[in-house]
Amino acid sequence: MILNWELALTEGFIGALRGVIDLAKIVVPIMIGLEILRDLKVLDRLAGVLHPTVKFMGISKEGTFPLLVGIVFGLSYGSGVLIQAANEGKLPRQERYLIGMFLSLCHAIIEDTFIFVALGATPLILVGFRLVPAVVFTWLLFLAFRRWSFAGGERVSGRSTV
């Protein structure tokens, strides 16, 4: 087979450009939407409401906010809030581990999902299946912490009974 360089380059360039424009059509509105969400402080309010649903994984009220920020906005935002909370002494070490475990498996679900939806993936599968192992691994880590009661484990086990 003889390689037609000109054809390959043209097809490559036009295809790539078209792909970037298609992604831009999705990325730009998402970024604007996320900024609106941030300025409306929706997640601050949601954290209180959603705390009962994440309590079983050992996440406290203070931890729910960085967790939500990471899930919605992504890992760098989430860990920023996480470090800030840690510096203020609000989050025990174990809980930072738990949030880190959850977020490394499941973050930026809005942006990531839409990138792939643009390519033809099914959104519900991406979101649903991503949450499952994040919850399972975080819960298992919490159980492990409780069993071994790590340095300062008293706080973790104390929380679980609340």
Place this chain on the structure above:
Amino acid sequence: MVSSDTFRRGLHKGLSTTWELGKVTVPLYIIITLLKYSGILPHIARWLSPIMSIFGLPGEAAVPLVTGYVLHLYAAAGAILSLDLNAREVTILSLMLCFCHSLLVEGAITRKTRIGALPLTVARLASSLAFGIGLNLVL
């Protein structure tokens, strides 16, 4: 409060993300297209197809998968664009990539929170591979 600044920031972030992804996606797409035309990619694909078939994916899907693991999702998206994959294959590949991507950059971020990068990377890779196999079975 939401102001015009909110929209400006969003627009700026969206466009700079687009620029960043374009810098990687365009060259990658062109390289993959050249590999496809030159017959090298089909060769690699044949070689990798026994492994990739575990996930119900064609051999050439290894290219976006590895690209996403190492670099980031936008690079993987560029690689997916240049291949002819159907919706089912894109869904499986997307889920695998959502679990595990940008290991270099995100590994560094998670290290900043003083959480060991190794156990997290193992959890991510394990989820990625397990759910790839699982989704191939149920979908």
